[in-house]
């Protein structure tokens with residue numbers, strides 16, 4: 001699908017955001033492992049969390065949608081069934097890596113596959129600790145398809161070589177079926193939804209974060225509520241800040257502190273963002289967000305421990321930087337090269353096509369802001385976050401921008417194009433070949 005986005009100087013309204021993707025995956029997996037029926041309020045229609053559901057169905061998990069909720073009947077400890085066919089994780093790294101942790105300790109063979117993008121992403125990072133725990137795992141040249149022959153697992157203490165919530169979660173999920181206590185140590189904190197859902201406390205020790213899980217514990221079925229996705233909100237925070245006029249409001253957005261660094265960075269650049277009605281719901285903090293047309297944004301330098309907290313937001317942060325005055329430097333973000341695309345290269349590609357001055361570094365980007373962007377023909381390259389970041393850049397460019405492969409947005413945000421059209425004014429977004 002090709003989308004054309006026209007410039008829109010004024011934005012206003014309340015875009016409908018999708019449920020948090022990270023929380024949705026975990027809510028479904030923990031409900032499947034629990035004993036009893038869990039109700040999940042606000043599950044996501046996005047393709048990635050739907051991939052998790054279809055894999056769980058293949059593992060014998062029953063679920064039904066009723067009155068706007070998803071009811072999942074858990075199979076209890078060790079209750080998942082041998083799948084009859086490979087488990088297709090689609091485009092979703094979270095599905096593949098978290099399920100690998102679940103399957104490592106189950107007494108059957110399973111195969112995890114994914115689309116071309118996912119089949120190019122590194123999987124040794126989960127295979128290594130899971131093998132250390134005793135699982136028999138074969139990769140295809142370091143990638144999916146992954147064949148897992150589950151075994152009885154022994155607990156380990158694992159120091160994460162890369163800051164990754166997916167690897168951390170895979171080890172903790174495997175730890176659930178190991179005998180004894182498994183510990184994950186992280187030097188740079190990553191999102192902590194898994195710990196929150198399992199009720200695990202982290203201990204800070206010598207600047208490192210230790211999370212432990214006792215094997216064999218039962219997960220209880222419960223009501224789970226998925227807040228709105230702050231990573232999806234970030235596109236509208238940037239759009240609202242870059243607009244010449246208007247206010248955008250979003251309610252019920254998950255503001256877990258391990259996910260909100262973009263809001264702080266945008267604030268430091270001069271964006272006028274207000275957080276209102278902060279509350280806690282089902283173990284996760286939420287709030288309403290308001291962003292005003294901000295004007296006069298300035299460049300920033302970021303790197304180090306903040307990066308895992310805003311890793312998915314860097315393409316849209318680069319769009320902000322292109323508009324800000326002065327230089328923005330993003331360091332320590334080499335992980336971007338192994339996402340759905342090489343997001344360093346692809347962000348530089350679309351912004352350069354739109355006239356920005358942007359330089360690729362091995363671990364980040366350097367952007368000289370302030371050159372007005374112009375409409376261009378750009379490619380999402382199969383990456384949802386690139387499709388959406390390019391659309392936000394297009395709103396404040398001169399002339400129309402054509403985005404090829406715009407359907408990718410549905411991986412995390414199926415209603416994105418309609419939400420954008422609604423805040424920017426009908427006709428800003430036109431679609432071709434939907």
Ligand SMILES: O=C(O)C1=C[C@@H](OP(=O)(O)O)[C@@H](O)[C@H](O)C1
Pocket residue numbers: 021022023093094163164165166167169191311312335
């Ligand atoms: O655990 C999660 O839900 C996620 C963790 C991050 O990946 P890594 O764990 O590979 O850093 C993030 O990029 C991804 O979108 C979702």
Ligand SMILES: C=C(OP(=O)(O)O)C(=O)O
Pocket residue numbers: 048091092093094095312339340385412
């Ligand atoms: C990297 C992402 O997701 P995943 O790793 O689950 O494919 C993302 O949503 O930007």
